[in-house]
Amino acid sequence: MEYFEDLTVGDTREFGAYEVTREEITSFAGRYDPQPFHTDEDAAEESMFGGLVASGWHTAAMTMRLLVEHQLSGSGAMGALGVDSLRWPTPVYPGDTLSVRTEVAERDVWDEDRGRVAIEVTTTTQADQTVLSMIGQVLWRRR
């Protein structure tokens, strides 16, 4: 179990990959973000994206899947207060493969049992395009 005390500012990790399919993009968007540039190829070509792109919330969800699988699972992470400065600098297209880099940016004691850890998260494609960046504010179990 990785406790709050085991984390140091500057710790970095890199992991992935998550392969993004057209079917998953339109299925997620059909339910949660039914804007035409996420659900309809023809409308997407007319949009500022020039083609079908994943919902930014879908990109965040896929990023979370990689975070849980490779960093949070089995750790002392107890849940998040929120996220700061979430940005989608370039969109995710069908066929992209995502990977994630994290860096511990801040850590301080929250209460008797928990610490707060600010983690910078960057999600990139196979072509090293950044598709998401954010700072997660996570509560972490103290030893």
Added chain:
Amino acid sequence: MEYFEDLTVGDTREFGAYEVTREEITSFAGRYDPQPFHTDEDAAEESMFGGLVASGWHTAAMTMRLLVEHQLSGSGAMGALGVDSLRWPTPVYPGDTLSVRTEVAERDVWDEDRGRVAIEVTTTTQADQTVLSMIGQVLWRRR
């Protein structure tokens, strides 16, 4: 079509509702956020939430569904740059019904074709608990 020029700082809207089921919570989390307090009732009871709760990303996705359906669809919204100050002050439990309030907080010209609109979004339950707040940074078509 609602253009950038039709929006005024201070404009507010309220809409909903979205009924949250246990099945949807565990299904979303099983794919995108498989932490035990989102997927496993027994483990969730031992967690700081005291029971099964929706992934924060799921709460954001359900909020987005309401935003698209009631505000963005058919408007000049062209996509988002990102989101600031995303917070999940209380969790979403199975059986909750979500509604959303928006307020235009800032608007300025981005380029020849587009404006940037900062929209404060607040998602609440039937018991008026705030489960999500954020500021969306949206690009909006100019007339």
